[in-house]
Amino acid sequence: MVSQVIQTRGLNLSLQGNQVLHNIDITTYSGQICAFIGENGAGKTSTIRCITGLYPPTAGGCTMFGEPAYNMSQKNRNRFGIVFDEGGLYGEMSAWENVLFFARLRGMDKDKINERFNRLVQHFELKTALKVSRFSKGMKQKLMIIRELVHEPELLILDEPFNGLDPDSKIFLRDKLSEICSRQGTSILISSHDLFDLEKIADQVVMIHQGRIVANQALEEITGITERYIVTCNSPHQVASILQDIEGITVVNHDEHSVTFTVESEVIKQPLQILLKHNVEIQEFYKEKSSLEDFYRTTKQAAVQN
């Protein structure tokens, strides 16, 4: 049965006299991956800090497992893991010592820690011979995730976990997160700018803009319903300016070769006819499912205009 894991209601946060979060309402669910997106400075990390009880909200509240986040019991604290970009690993210790130290703080038995550490190290293919200060960025990232998974949390919160990872490590981490979620039913809240990777694994997408939630939808709704059209032609800038003046058409982006646009199908029945009517010299014209990136761009555009 799907249950609520994180819930924020009317969450407001001011930092040094500056209101950074405005009435944030987010609910995440067990066994699902929630992607938390938004431009730099939008408020993702601040929201995560409130959710995990690091910042007390100025108004409103956050609960995790039904308990107020700011005064959470140790029992519930042990039910989640969190990976922040800045880390918090001890460079002079080995991978094992780092994991052991944090797991002991959570009250775990050494044999249990050892057994799970070995399994996770194998699972993440992490080489542990070197001291942590000699680890690469990707190795450190994997170790932080192992450290936060060793107590088998029901919820994993990751703030920009793909930062600085090479493509192989990124794909690897992305697929492992998806596997952990589907095999063990772990809920994941992941903030990231890597929309392409999020699109591969997310169930739910929450978007924040200037401290306000501007979208909260199932990924399926975002990428399944709208379709985008791509036209390659000699004068894409001119074509883009023609299209954006037509009711029912939204230009998603354009470059020196092509224009990408979406249409409201109730208003525009035959997009190709529109292009031909405007005497566009078409080289190619095709249709694709819209991406999370398209959604991000159009949602941001709408948020900026409001």
Ligand SMILES: Nc1ncnc2c1ncn2[C@@H]1O[C@H](COP(=O)(O)OP(=O)(O)OP(=O)(O)O)[C@@H](O)[C@H]1O
């Ligand atoms: N300690 C602080 N004191 C004052 N303002 C802060 C503090 N921390 C963050 N802010 C402000 O809060 C806003 C939200 O920042 P936050 O770090 O939550 O954004 P973010 O979405 O995580 O950004 P990024 O993608 O760049 O990591 C920004 O305007 C930032 O300047």
